[in-house]
Amino acid sequence: MxxxxxxxxxxxxxxxxxxxxxxxxxxxxxxxxxxxxxxxxxxxxxxxxxxxxxxxxxxxxxxxxxxxxxxxxxxxxxxxxxxxxxxxxxxxxxxxxxxxxxxxxxxxxxxxxxxxxxxxxxxxxxxxxxxxxxxxxxxxxxxxxxxxxxxxxxxxxxxxxxxxxxxxxxxxxxxxxxxxxxxxxxxxxxxxxxxxxxxxxxxxxxxxxxxxxxxxxxxxxxxxxxxxxxxxxxxxxxxxxxxxxxxxxxxxxxxxxxxxxxxxxxxxxxxxxxxxxNAVRVMRQPRREVTIAIAGKYTAMPDAYLSLLEALTHAGVANDARVHIKWVNAEELTGEEPAGADVAGRFSDADGILVPGGFGIRGIEGKIRAARYAREQRVPYLGICLGMQIAVIEYARAHGLAGANSAEFDPYTPHKVIDLMPEQLDVDGLGGTMRLGDWPMELRGDTLLAELYGVPGGGRVMERHRHRYEVNPEHVSALTRAGLIVSGVTPGMAGRGAGLVESIELSDHPFFVGLQSHPEFKSRPMRPSPPFAGFIAAALERANQGRTLSASST
Missing domain, CATH: 3.40.50.300 (P-loop containing nucleotide triphosphate hydrolases)
Structure with missing residues (x-):
């Protein structure tokens, strides 16, 4: 060597x-x-x-x-x-x-x-x-x-x-x-x-x-x-x-x-x-442009979301588009439920909303409002890790489980739709003790994610993980009956029934997807992450519709 x-x-x-x-x-x-x-x-x-x-x-x-x-x-x-x-x-x-x-x-x-x-x-x-x-x-x-x-x-x-x-x-x-x-x-x-x-x-x-x-x-x-x-x-x-x-x-x-x-x-x-x-050509002279709002709590430090930003860039290159980022501090998202004027004002010019991963209670209710706004206003939504859990909490609250929350944020919530993974109960210490690295995800056929990953009939893909909490298996049946689609699970996990929830989506929405994994870690300029590429494609479609409507009204 x-x-x-x-x-x-x-x-x-x-x-x-x-x-x-x-x-x-x-x-x-x-x-x-x-x-x-x-x-x-x-x-x-x-x-x-x-x-x-x-x-x-x-x-x-x-x-x-x-x-x-x-x-x-x-x-x-x-x-x-x-x-x-x-x-x-x-x-x-x-x-x-x-x-x-x-x-x-x-x-x-x-x-x-x-x-x-x-x-x-x-x-x-x-x-x-x-x-x-x-x-x-x-x-x-x-x-x-x-x-x-x-x-x-x-x-x-x-x-x-x-x-x-x-x-x-x-x-x-x-x-x-x-x-x-x-x-x-x-x-x-x-x-x-x-x-x-x-x-x-x-x-x-x-x-x-x-x-x-x-x-x-x-x-x-x-x-x-x-x-x-x-x-x-x-x-x-x-x-x-x-x-x-x-x-x-x-x-x-x-x-x-x-x-x-x-x-x-x-x-x-x-x-x-x-x-x-090719990447430089697209970034300098893209055919299209799109604005993505990121609702997070480290908005003053973009390097905290470096892989996420690069995955959005890769997805933009794949769609021949420049991706503009609008930072939205989740702690500042206020307003009465449903999404108040402040929330609508922050996202009115966004073609897509992304809620990234993270830990801790700070800014959580603001992220939940962002997910609700995206669902109700039919704005393309991508939830990564915590962002998927946020989407599940919001959906549960909107469908009869008042006060639903994660045990991470409220251990006394009446509906723990997100809970600590069983194998984390006996973990001693914080360093290197989460669910980490590549884990398989079994995608259900005839779902948006299966199509994006190129396995329309269903199949297994690998993505990176970093988390301690999961969608509570006890609430999965009720959530799916209410219309939430569990499009991916971790195969072969004993005691989990159908398996740990890896991804969710909605069928009556242009693009509403959440993943427990961090697909941004595997995204490359030459091989964009499928969920990110699909998210940007949906955001571009919304942007194009908006320009068309604007031109017609003018």
Whole structure:
């Protein structure tokens, strides 16, 4: 295997994840088997217990790992399911080393950062590549060069060059080149200091990539090359673009793919970038446009819904449409039942309403009002995880079960239409204890979802999950008699009758669908999620009808 190590400097949030994923996309487009690994220097075992406002969304892998959101970028750009062990944290590394020490694996040795911690880091990197069957492993080291937390990881990747060889390893360093409007010039000093800091721990970058507002002039890239001791042609600009899917094309145009081929002594290959070219074409010049309202509680932090937003983009590309997002803070949805004027005002210009997943009681009644508005006004609705549970609660209330709720929000409700999964009753602790990863969903024939997934007669599909609560089996019969369609269940679950409810829909509605799973985690630019693609198609139909009616009245 060959290894590419991506580090960052100057400031955080420069876009190392997108740069790593874009480089992986360029290598995948050349036919190489590529995987990516994210190193997070925090002491948490995983990202599962972190607040979305602090760290963005928690991305769930097929194996059930709760990971950093950059893993989602890797899966979308590389069109693969990253294997277990692709998100390495300080907590994981130290926990394993301490377990080995207690088991006597280091008997008679003094356990130290070097070599024991660095050896464990190197082992995990190699195993991740082996598990993926990769020819090239791209490793992103989280944080910023100079952080004390990153030092063991930097030392580990420094050692890997000596162990694997010069042409089997490549160091790429991403920094910031700010533009000062007062003096009208790009400033390279932060980049120079960042590279100097990296070299102080024994790593000299082979490629320097700089983030800037626009593509740097040639004299600036030559200056950076001179002061950072890299080849003049090995300085690349990751400049601002309208969407991240333009980044692979921008970097390929500058010659990044060819430079990597040369350094790693790969056979030169003409890349197939058709997927990215088509996506960018649609985003720049779509035939249609649509507005989707997202009723959530993390509306001030879009990264909390990153995979959701990307799935909507993929669905827009599939429908040759640009998707506009309207954020609606569910806590601010007020008004008397039925949906009050405030609710109607928030959604009057929306062609579709989406209620995403989440936890906790904050904003729940607002989300229920959003679902009710969508059902009554026949606005296309997509409920994801909690969003499906919200739709079930609203439907139950509207059909005779006054006060229906989830046990998560009201343990004393007279009608627990949503309840804790039985296997969660004895769970001890929060980290990694939910129903996680890929689970099968048995779709009923002659339903909208079965048609969207391409199994009109019914069939089994796989989707990602992350939840503790489910539709209460005791209420399923009453809900279905009232008209709610259970279009998908989890097969083969003992004691669940027909099985855990995986999806619901309504037959007398243009598009009203809820899924207990998170299909956004498996959506790709080249393979959009079927429920999302169908949702956008229905929203576009509503938008088209609205424009037609408006034109007629005019």
């Amino acid at each position: 060959k290894y590419i190590f991506v580090t960052g400097g100057v400031v955080s949030s420069l876009g190392k994840g997108v740069a790593t994923a874009s480089l992986g996309a360029l290598l995948r487009a050349r036919g190489y088997k590529v995987t990516a690994v994210k190193i997070d220097p925090y002491i948490n075992i995983d990202a599962g217990t972190m607040r979305p406002y602090e760290h963005g969304e928690v991305f769930v892998t097929a194996s059930g790992a709760e990971t950093d959101l950059d893993i989602g970028n890797y899966e979308r750009f590389l069109d693969l399911d990253v294997p277990e062990g692709s998100n390495i944290t300080t907590g994981q590394v130290y926990l394993d080393v301490i377990k080995k020490e207690r088991a006597g694996d280091y008997l008679s040795q003094t356990v130290q950062v070097i070599p024991h911690i660095t050896d464990e880091i190197k082992r995990r990197i190699r195993v991740a590549g082996e598990n993926a069957g990769a020819e090239i492993v791209i490793v992103e080291v989280g944080g910023t060069v100079g952080d004390i937390e990153s030092l063991p990881f930097l030392e580990a990747i420094r050692q890997l060059r000596f162990e694997e060889g010069l042409h089997n390893t490549l160091y790429l360093h991403l920094t910031l080149v700010p533009y000062l409007g007062t003096s009208h010039e790009f400033k390279t000093k932060p980049t120079q200091h960042s590279v100097a800091t990296l070299r102080s721990v024994g790593i000299s970058p082979d490629i320097v990539m700089v983030r800037s507002k626009e593509k740097l002039p040639e004299e600036i890239t030559r200056k950076i090359a001179l002061f950072t001791s890299v080849m003049p042609g090995n300085v690349f600009t990751s400049y601002d673009v309208s969407h991240v899917y333009e980044v692979p094309l921008a970097l390929e145009d500058q010659g990044l793919g060819k430079t990597v081929e040369t350094h790693l002594q790969l056979e030169p290959v003409l890349p197939n970038l058709g997927v990215w070219q």
